[in-house]
Amino acid sequence: MKVMQERVSMGLNGNAAAAHAMRQINPHVVAAYPITPQTDCVERFAEFVSEGLVDTEFVTVESEHSALSACIGAAASGGRVMTATSSQGLALMWEMLYIAASMRLPIVMMVVNRALSGNINIHCDHSDTMGARDAGWIQLFSENAQEVYDNMIQAVRIAEDMRVRLPVMVTQDGFIISHAVERVELLGDEEVKTFVGPYKALYSLLDLQHPVTYGPLDLFDYYFEHKRSQIEAIDNCLPVIEEVGKEFGKLSGRFYGLLEEYRLADAEYAVVVLGSTCGTAKEAVDRLRDRGKKVGLLKIRCFRPFPKEQIIRALAPLKGVAVLDRSVTFGGFGGPVFTEIRSALYDVSPRPLIIDFYYGLGGRDIYVEDIEKAFARIEDVVRVGWVDKHIDYLGLRE
Amino acid sequence: MPTLKELAKRPERLTPGHRLCAGCGAPIAVRLILAAADKPVVAANATGCLEVSTTIFPYTAWNIPWIHSAFENAAATIAGVESMYRAKRRRGEIDEEIYFVAFGGDGGTYDIGLQALSGALERGHRFLYVCYNNEAYMNTGIQRSSATPLGAWTTTSPVGRVLPGKTQWRKNLTEIVAAHGIPYVAQSVASNWRDLVNKAEKAFHTDGPSFINVLASCNRGWRHEPSETLKVMQLAVECCIWPLYEVENGVYRLTYKPKEKKPVEEWLRVQGRFRHLLAPENRHLVEAFQRYVDEEWEKLLKRCGEA
Numbered sequence: 027m028k029v030m031q032e033r034v035s036m037g038l039n040g041n042a043a044a045a046h047a048m049r050q051i052n053p054h055v056v057a058a059y060p061i062t063p064q065t066d067c068v069e070r071f072a073e074f075v076s077e078g079l080v081d082t083e084f085v086t087v088e089s090e091h092s093a094l095s096a097c098i099g100a101a102a103s104g105g106r107v108m109t110a111t112s113s114q115g116l117a118l119m120w121e122m123l124y125i126a127a128s129m130r131l132p133i134v135m136m137v138v139n140r141a142l143s144g145n146i147n148i149h150c151d152h153s154d155t156m157g158a159r160d161a162g163w164i165q166l167f168s169e170n171a172q173e174v175y176d177n178m179i180q181a182v183r184i185a186e187d188m189r190v191r192l193p194v195m196v197t198q199d200g201f202i203i204s205h206a207v208e209r210v211e212l213l214g215d216e217e218v219k220t221f222v223g224p225y226k227a228l229y230s231l232l233d234l235q236h237p238v239t240y241g242p243l244d245l246f247d248y249y250f251e252h253k254r255s256q257i258e259a260i261d262n263c264l265p266v267i268e269e270v271g272k273e274f275g276k277l278s279g280r281f282y283g284l285l286e287e288y289r290l291a292d293a294e295y296a297v298v299v300l301g302s303t304c305g306t307a308k309e310a311v312d313r314l315r316d317r318g319k320k321v322g323l324l325k326i327r328c329f330r331p332f333p334k335e336q337i338i339r340a341l342a343p344l345k346g347v348a349v350l351d352r353s354v355t356f357g358g359f360g361g362p363v364f365t366e367i368r369s370a371l372y373d374v375s376p377r378p379l380i381i382d383f384y385y386g387l388g389g390r391d392i393y394v395e396d397i398e399k400a401f402a403r404i405e406d407v408v409r410v411g412w413v414d415k416h417i418d419y420l421g422l423r424e
Numbered sequence: 425m426p427t428l429k430e431l432a433k434r435p436e437r438l439t440p441g442h443r444l445c446a447g448c449g450a451p452i453a454v455r456l457i458l459a460a461a462d463k464p465v466v467a468a469n470a471t472g473c474l475e476v477s478t479t480i481f482p483y484t485a486w487n488i489p490w491i492h493s494a495f496e497n498a499a500a501t502i503a504g505v506e507s508m509y510r511a512k513r514r515r516g517e518i519d520e521e522i523y524f525v526a527f528g529g530d531g532g533t534y535d536i537g538l539q540a541l542s543g544a545l546e547r548g549h550r551f552l553y554v555c556y557n558n559e560a561y562m563n564t565g566i567q568r569s570s571a572t573p574l575g576a577w578t579t580t581s582p583v584g585r586v587l588p589g590k591t592q593w594r595k596n597l598t599e600i601v602a603a604h605g606i607p608y609v610a611q612s613v614a615s616n617w618r619d620l621v622n623k624a625e626k627a628f629h630t631d632g633p634s635f636i637n638v639l640a641s642c643n644r645g646w647r648h649e650p651s652e653t654l655k656v657m658q659l660a661v662e663c664c665i666w667p668l669y670e671v672e673n674g675v676y677r678l679t680y681k682p683k684e685k686k687p688v689e690e691w692l693r694v695q696g697r698f699r700h701l702l703a704p705e706n707r708h709l710v711e712a713f714q715r716y717v718d719e720e721w722e723k724l725l726k727r728c729g730e731a
Contacts, residue, residue, distance in 0.1 A: 054508055054511035054512065054515070055504065055507045055508050055511055057503075057504060057507070081511065081514060081515055082511065083507040083508070083510050083511040083514075085503060085504065085507050085547065086547065087500065087503075087543055087547075088539060088540070088542065088543030088546070089539060089540075089543070091496070091497060091500070091540070092497060092499075092500035092503075092539075092540045092543055092544075093500075095493060095494065095497035095500035095501050095504065095540065096500045096501065096503050096504030096507065097504060098491075098493050098501060098504060099468065099491060099493070099500070099501035099502060099503065099504025099505040099506075099507075099508070100504035100505065100507055100508040100511075101504075101508075102491055102504075102505070103466075103504070103505045103508035103509065103512075104508065104512070105508045105511060105512060105517075107504075107508075121494055122493065122494065122497070125493045125494060129493075230489075231466050231489040231490075231491060231505055232466065232489070232505075232508065232509060232512065232518055232522065233489070234464045234489065234520065234522070237486065237487060237488050237489045237490070238489055238490075239479055239484035239486055239490050239491075240490065240491035240492065240493070241475075241479075241491055241492035241493050242479035242480065242481040242484060242492070243475070243476045243479055243480045243481060244481045245480070245481070248481050248482065
């Protein structure tokens with residue numbers, strides 16, 4: 027294994043792409059606990075530590091709860107901190123997610139999306155990350171291994187920006203991205219080092235001249251105002267995410283925004299998708315376009331904060347929208363993506379008709395034909411002029 | 425070991441004005457332990473009385489860097505702080521020598537925080553973990569913990585027609601920690617400043633994990649006058665209910681041996697939480713309590729080469 031000074035294209039799976047980004051970022055502290063399907067990332071990073079390719083203090087904690095707790099202690103001590111997890115691990119961290127965000131600690135966490143128990147299942151869906159959507163973390167979704175790598179590097183800059191100072195989750199779909207080898211272009215080590223820059227410590231516990239108290243008792247007289255300022259903080263990061271995406275584009279040739287619009291400019295119908303299914307959706311769009319259908323895709327890269335204005339601009343001109351949700355809200359009115367999109371479009375007039383599809387739970391495959399069915403359905407809904415069934419399923423045996 | 429005079433001149437790291445109860449054992453222990461640190465110290469705190477009563481926003485009683493994040497993770501949190509310190513030392517970003525300490529009550533240590541503590545001890549971080557043990561969940565209003573002694577009344581082991589308070593003996597956390605084979609483990613009490621400061625100093629000087637289990641009375645839960653705190657704690661030592669000893673690199677040493685071992689009843693008698701045990705029909709429980717203490721004491725004497 028050697029240090030890479032120059033740009034290089036390698037065959038890497040998503041876990042390896044994330045591990046290489048972590049190697050190049052060279053954080054002060056990584057505290058992580060292995061869990062399928064993220065394990066491979068932690069193993070590879072342990073190799074980098076073992077080979078002396080990073081200067082990182084690698085804390086092999088006894089649980090994910092301790093992983094994020096140690097990350098919080100480390101990040102409050104004035105240095106760059108990263109971790110990675112999946113599914114039950116993220117669920118076990120749940121308590122600490124809110125605390126990390128409330129303390130405004132710029133921790134970067136890679137999440138390999140996996141279904142939540144029960145029953146136990148190791149394959150992809152988004153129930154783990156979506157369960158954490160209100161925790162105060164920025165959430166960036168990735169379509170493929172290249173985006174995982176690119177998002178990890180950008181996440182550091184976004185999290186540590188003085189206008190942000192919030193933790194960031196970079197997600198990738200379990201096995202579909204984490205274990206599938208693709209061609210990934212890596213930047214040179216120095217390029218990454220320069221791009222992320224030196225860490226700027228704020229209120230460090232190791233600054234002995236300025237002792238700070240982290241995590242005080244905060245009662246009815248102040249807590250509410252603190253939450254208000256936290257709301258402001260996360261809402262303010264949208265332009266920063268866009269800026270960093272542009273700057274990264276200038277460096278790498280790969281530009282990133284909050285959303286990606288695929289053949290949407292003149293479309294009448296669109297699907298809204300997150301993660302690896304965007305690749306499948308693009309193929310479906312291409313096939314339908316070949317048949318003369320005016321269809322497109324809206325890919326959401328940044329789900330938290332929710333880019334409401336950009337989504338309204340992208341979807342308002344359409345006749346119909348089919349949202350694809352890879353996680354459910356039991357007892358709720360549709361999946362998390364659907365409810366947000368539908369709410370965002372409420373003030374638009376005339377409004378596109380909107381339907382939701384649950385799909386891919388527990389790693390159930392999604393095919394191009396499934397997405398074609400979703401397009402056919404929304405076209406029917408628009409033809410009839412009203413939604414008779416808001417929520418349906420793709421790829422389910424009934 | 426500093427003299428009392430020297431200790432009095434050390435900076436106050438937990439300052440007056442905190443809102444712990446009058447007669448609380450916890451701040452006595454914390455101030456003595458922090459006074460024993462001859463270098464700067466950074467502290468982590470588990471959720472509990474000590475944490476909520478010292479940091480009511482926008483005030484803080486801490487003159488040192490201090491972090492609280494949750495209940496069960498003081499050991500993991502301080503492990504993160506210490507890891508960042510090591511990473512920064514390695515990169516030449518910091519050169520001061522700093523001590524790291526975590527404080528947790530018996531709830532945050534014996535029970536909900538045991539896993540994080542065990543993990544941090546096994547990984548060998550250089551830090552001191554202090555359990556200020558008041559033998560129940562006092563912050564939430566006196567519920568039993570695995571540190572609560574047999575027969576004690578608590579709100580979750582109430583005394584009723586069928587049950588005489590807590591029906592289980594406490595677990596021996598000091599021995600559980602010692603079984604990790606870390607370089608320094610001790611049991612001390614907030615009523616014996618010399619013993620506690622001496623042990624804290626040794627712990628801070630230890631190159632690796634160290635642990636001190638400090639008995640610290642909660643007069644609200646133990647049911648005694650606030651002015652009696654030191655006396656009640658010391659009586660636990662004199663009755664051999666809470667022996668003072670240390671395990672240094674595996675070697676056991678008794679650090680205080682009562683001249684005359686007092687019967688446990690003397691300790692039970694001064695606390696309202698054991699009042700019901702003094703009734704004639706509960707005599708067998710007092711006897712069981714005494715037998716258990718005798719057995720544990722004998723075992724400890726053997727380990728310490730005193731028997």
